[in-house]
Amino acid sequence: MPKAYAYTRNGGPETEAFIERDRQRPGPGQLLVAVRAAGVNPVDWKLRQGLRRPGSPEPELPAVFGSEVAGVVAELGPGVTGFAVGDAVFGNPVGGGYAEYALLPVTVAARIPRGLAFTDAATLPVAGATAYDALRQLDLPAGAALLVTGAGGGVGVAAAQLARAFGVRVVGTASESKKEFVESLGAVHVSSAAEGLAERVRAAAPDGVDAVLDLVGGEVLETVAALVEDRTKLLSAADPVGVPRLGGSPVRRARTAAVLDEVARLVTSGALRPFVTRTFPLERAPEALRAVEDGHVRGKVVIEVAA
Known part of the structure; x- marks a missing residue:
């Protein structure tokens, strides 16, 4: 039976386990995909802990x-057109992606362009598309200054690159160990240490910042919110509950195949590099998740699934 990595109850790593499940059958509007790669994101362990957006079902x-995968279409659901068995695709699965097989709704599935590796494509449905959606929501003009907190992680790396591609200046907070990495993205690095954070940002951007994209939440969000006058330009992908209290908004996710196509195009054009820095086989999924949960990884972690 196909193998998958799951959590059995809310809590810490002790709730995680490999499971076997029957091979799924795609329903109307779905693809069954033989997974080749699955992106690892902070949302994965946050869901395990029981954290969800307001109104989200249990x-x-x-x-x-897992909420982003790349793989090969193994079966089409009833009435599905526009895809064929054997197509290389990527998107947001329903029912998880750390698995040998996953179900993809066609509304959030796109073909992988020629030359784009499965491991790179698997970083785009969450990290790449979240960054893209956030920048479109902010709608900053060329020359504007954007502060990105957590600029060394998966979404932050994508946001910094895309902002630069759109002509926006970027200041990125990250640990000192990620300074060279963040600067390689074309951003001005600011140490993420809590004490004196606002003062360091003001020193890095003496004319102020026009917008904030928060990828950390909590106390960091509280601190950086004061740096932007127009709170419509304060977004958070990390703290959808806390940011409205500060006058800002959560990142609005489009979750469409059109966005996936555009993000993939930005990769193939050279505007966006996925920066997959670590890969793990499915058998080592616990290590992959710990690498992200520990908060020290640069770029993206991806689980690879053998064909």
Whole structure:
């Protein structure tokens, strides 16, 4: 039976386990995909802990980890057109992606362009598309200054590159160990240490910042919110509950195949590099998740699934 990595109840790593599940059958509007790569994101362990957006349904347990995959179409659901068995695709699965097989709704699935590796494509449905959606929501003009907190992580790396491609100046907070990495993205690095954070940002951007994209939440969000006058330009992908209290908004996710196509185009054009810095086989999914949960990884972590 196909294998998957799941959590069996809310809590810490002790709730995680490999499980076997029947090979799924795609329903109307779905593709069954033989997974080749699955992106690892902070949302994975946050869901395990029981953190969800307001109004989100309780998951059915055991719940398989993973919300972005790339792979090969193995079966089409009833009435599905526009795809064929054998197509290389990527997108946002329902029912998890740390698995040998996953279900993709066609509304959030796109073909992988020629020359784009499965491991790179698997970083785009969450990290790449979240960054793209955030920048479109901010709608900054060329020359504007954007502060990105957590600029060394998956979404931050994508946001910094895309902002630069759109002509926006970027100041990025990250640990001192990620200074060279953040600067290689074309951003001005600011140490993410809590004490004196606002003062360091003001020193890095003496004319102020026009917008903030928060990828950390909590105390960091509280601190950087004061740096932007127009709170419509304060977005958070990390703290959708806290940011409205500060006058800002959560990142509005489009979740469409059109966005996936555009993000993939930006990769193939050279405007966006996925920066997959670590890969793990499915058998080592716990290590992959710990690497992201520990908060020290640069770029993206991806789980690779053998064909």
